[in-house]
Amino acid sequence: MARRSSTRRDWDETDVRVRAHKSGSRPRTKDRPAHEDAVTGRVVTVDRGRYTAVLDEDTDAERLVVAVRAKELRRRPVVAGDLVGLVGDVTGAPDTLARLVRIEERSTVLRRSADDDDPVERVVVANADQLVVVVAAAEPEPRTGFVDRALVAAYDAGIDPLLCITKTDLRDPAGLVAHYTALDLPVLVSGPAAGAAPAGDGASLPLDRGLVEALRERLDGRVSVLLGHSGVGKSTLVNALTGADRATGGVNAVTGRGRHTSSSALALKVEDASPGSWIIDTPGIRSFGLAHVDPDRIVEAFDELGGAIAECPKGCRHTEDSPGCALDGWVARGRAGAAGAARLASLRRLLRAREGSGDAPEDKELGVG
Missing domain, CATH: 2.40.50.140 (Nucleic acid-binding proteins)
Incomplete structure (x- = not known):
């Protein structure tokens, strides 16, 4: 056998020289800068x-x-x-x-889902400590289903709720107020339109100065979110309290609904208030679902009914057909107050909605006005 030339050698893969690729020459890391100067x-x-x-x-x-x-x-x-x-x-x-x-870490998060069976959560606002639910005594008709949804969301987020009723010159709000008497819920009610504060343009709703000042006192030193259907006077309130010029709109005479005017959430400072006083005006959110809230948490949000949970069997769904549900007996014994039956019906509409039926779509809507 012929001998190999001494000028030749055995080659293997260790002899191959690989040129480093320009995009892979640095070791990758998941470490991010701390941004201590932020x-x-x-x-x-x-x-x-x-x-x-x-x-x-x-x-x-x-x-x-x-x-x-x-x-x-x-x-x-x-x-x-x-x-x-x-x-x-x-x-x-x-x-x-x-x-x-x-x-930064959030102190509170107000959340919603697109519908009651949609598992995807949407964050509405962060770091608020008060939720002001604005409804009209009439035009548009007040919907307790909407108010109850807002209260559930507030309690679930650890935010203090406040109910503000406008347009009381059109209808006595006593029945609406009575619906929430058993709750530890502050309620502000507008007075006669004769004492109205300037509202801006011709489409704005008249608001009495007493309501504006009472609300300003409640907002002082707090970060507050305002929620309300279209046409209830929410944007008019925001303008009166902040000096802003948020667009306002009236109510359609045929549908009884307001016209959406705001398109984005906006935080505004409250005029003549302490530092840290903010209003966050919400846009016309089309649906306010509660899919992210556990059913027991929904019941607990109905404060006058929440005590009945301890008497319910394990796994109780708290609906009309739930065997052994203690809610009916709780209401029958008067432990939920005079409006107990109506409040129980409202609660069960919310619970049924999680199962695919219940509240009307307009009860889930949030708007501006």
């Missing part, structure tokens, strides 16, 4: 991927800064009321953009 701001509105936040609020340096969200936060919702960390250009000068790099 400044904290409060998000006041969100518009098509742009986040407007107020920095250094209640100081001489207070300013609005527009920011875009950092790539690592793209799967996390940022909503009005969020406290966020901002880096980059935070001067607030025209045509500048900061970068939103962190969402």
